[in-house]
Amino acid sequence: MQIIYIREDKFQYDIHSLFKAFYPQEEARVLIGEKGDNPDKEKDISAQDEISFIDVNKSKNELKKEIYLLLSEKTGKVLPWGDLTGIRPTRIAMNLIDEGMSDDEIAEYMKGTYLVSDEKTALAIDIARREKEILKEIDYENGYSLYLGIPFCPTTCLYCSFTSYPIGAYKNLVDDYISCLKKEIDYVAEAFAGRTLDTVYIGGGTPTTLEPEQIRRLIGYMRDKLDMSGVKEFTVESGRPDSITRQKLRAMKEMGVTRISVNPQTMSDETLRIIGRQHTVAQLMDAFKMAREEGFDNINMDIILGLPGEGSEDVQHTIDEIKKLSPDDLTVHSLAIKRGSRLFEAIRERELKGELKVTMLESMNNTEEMMEIAQRGAKEMGLEPYYLYRQKNISGNFENTGYARPGKAGIYNILINEEVQSIVALGAGTVTKRVYNEGGRIERCDNVKDVKLYMDNIEEMIERKRKLFL
Numbered sequence: 001m002q003i004i005y006i007r008e009d010k011f012q013y014d015i016h017s018l019f020k021a022f023y024p025q026e027e028a029r030v031l032i033g034e035k036g037d038n039p040d041k042e043k044d045i046s047a048q049d050e051i052s053f054i055d056v057n058k059s060k061n062e063l064k065k066e067i068y069l070l071l072s073e074k075t076g077k078v079l080p081w082g083d084l085t086g087i088r089p090t091r092i093a094m095n096l097i098d099e100g101m102s103d104d105e106i107a108e109y110m111k112g113t114y115l116v117s118d119e120k121t122a123l124a125i126d127i128a129r130r131e132k133e134i135l136k137e138i139d140y141e142n143g144y145s146l147y148l149g150i151p152f153c154p155t156t157c158l159y160c161s162f163t164s165y166p167i168g169a170y171k172n173l174v175d176d177y178i179s180c181l182k183k184e185i186d187y188v189a190e191a192f193a194g195r196t197l198d199t200v201y202i203g204g205g206t207p208t209t210l211e212p213e214q215i216r217r218l219i220g221y222m223r224d225k226l227d228m229s230g231v232k233e234f235t236v237e238s239g240r241p242d243s244i245t246r247q248k249l250r251a252m253k254e255m256g257v258t259r260i261s262v263n264p265q266t267m268s269d270e271t272l273r274i275i276g277r278q279h280t281v282a283q284l285m286d287a288f289k290m291a292r293e294e295g296f297d298n299i300n301m302d303i304i305l306g307l308p309g310e311g312s313e314d315v316q317h318t319i320d321e322i323k324k325l326s327p328d329d330l331t332v333h334s335l336a337i338k339r340g341s342r343l344f345e346a347i348r349e350r351e352l353k354g355e356l357k358v359t360m361l362e363s364m365n366n367t368e369e370m371m372e373i374a375q376r377g378a379k380e381m382g383l384e385p386y387y388l389y390r391q392k393n394i395s396g397n398f399e400n401t402g403y404a405r406p407g408k409a410g411i412y413n414i415l416i417n418e419e420v421q422s423i424v425a426l427g428a429g430t431v432t433k434r435v436y437n438e439g440g441r442i443e444r445c446d447n448v449k450d451v452k453l454y455m456d457n458i459e460e461m462i463e464r465k466r467k468l469f470l
């Protein structure tokens with residue numbers, strides 16, 4: 001546990017994020033005042049490993065730089081993104097491009113202000129320029145994008161942080177769930193009439209837990225109700241290979257889906273078993289080949305770096321196997337497994353029983369080397385980086401990066417990341433964002449996560465959107 005004391009209630013969130021970037025596995029608490037001033041908050045802290053006192057009487061950037069240098073000296077770590085927390089690096093680069101700065105000037109600014117490494121600075125600028133090019137045909141003002149969430153999966157992966165229910169136990173609810181989505185589609189048809197629908201993304205969960213007939217019914221309804229003539233990309237996440245069948249692929253293709261995602265996460269059967277994915281590498285390969293046979297020419301694959309027990313050789317193996325399939329898009333995620341999470345506890349239990357060969361809890365982290373292997377692999381596959389985002393407390397303070405073949409980049413991924421266009425989100429656990437054109441102000445409204453509550457309160461979910469888009 002790291003406790004940081006600050007003099008006034010300022011920049012708490014930023015200070016906390018920076019500490020977590022250096023100590024991803026540890027808890028950190030930022031308290032106002034001196035030691036002893038917060039008896040309520042301090043009483044449950046048994047071991048105070050560290051106490052720092054920070055004077056916040058400075059600008060945010062100055063303060064973060066000072067804390068960064070202090071922690072860097074203390075831990076011996078240099079973070080690739082420097083003290084940049086809470087701001088999207090590509091957004092900074094994009095804004096500076098809009099201001100007319102050259103790449104050299106942007107690089108100088110990012111390195112000087114946030115201590116970002118040369119390599120990451122170049123990556124952010126490269127991606128920002130590519131994003132601008134890809135988005136140039138998107139009408140932010142009159143256009144919108146649509147997200148539909150299907151919160152069911154074949155089984156729940158141990159590391160899952162999404163809204164997900166095992167399909168086996170929820171099968172009887174799916175038709176009613178689709179009926180609720182249809183009601184939300186009716187609202188969209190009415191509220192967004194005359195506006196251009198630019199991209200559609202069906203995610204989850206695992207949308208391919210729906211039966212072929214359900215896929216046809218849902219997308220067919222959407223096609224009947226909404227003007228889809230301006231849609232530039234229609235993605236359906238088909239993440240879990242154990243949910244994919246030829247009939248489902250056929251149904252998606254017939255209904256005009258242009259992009260799917262078939263996700264290995266790793267090409268090691270042993271790791272898949274440990275993280276509770278319950279499918280094999282062979283199943284993944286079969287599903288991918290089937291998707292190609294059914295005519296999908298834009299297939300994304302997701303992989304995760306930092307999985308339990310995996311080192312650089314395992315990442316290299318995953319990349320080598322993926323290369324054989326040659327996807328059009330590759331998304332590289334960094335995983336940070338927190339103490340107390342389901343995956344952490346499951347691994348600890350199995351280690352204690354002697355079922356796992358090594359002390360995996362010690363090795364769950366991605367590294368610069370793994371990031372480089374993935375980056376090099378993507379390049380060798382002809383894929384270019386086109387979006388990146390950083391999660392809070394991400395392992396090693398790295399990032400998630402999307403790579404794609406020219407012309408195959410996921411437009412929706414950029415839109416949701418850069419928050420430049422309104423996205424209407426339907427289904428349990430989804431968040432709708434309204435982006436105002438003046439000043440880029442953003443307002444959100446969410447649908448409840450619990451699938452039954454969502455269905456019971458569908459009219460209220462619609463009402464929330466109605467108010468947001470008044």
Ligand code: SF4
Pocket residue numbers: 152153155156157159160161162163164204205206239240
């Ligand atoms: S497939 Fe994705 S959404 Fe479903 S349980 Fe696994 S991690 Fe969660």
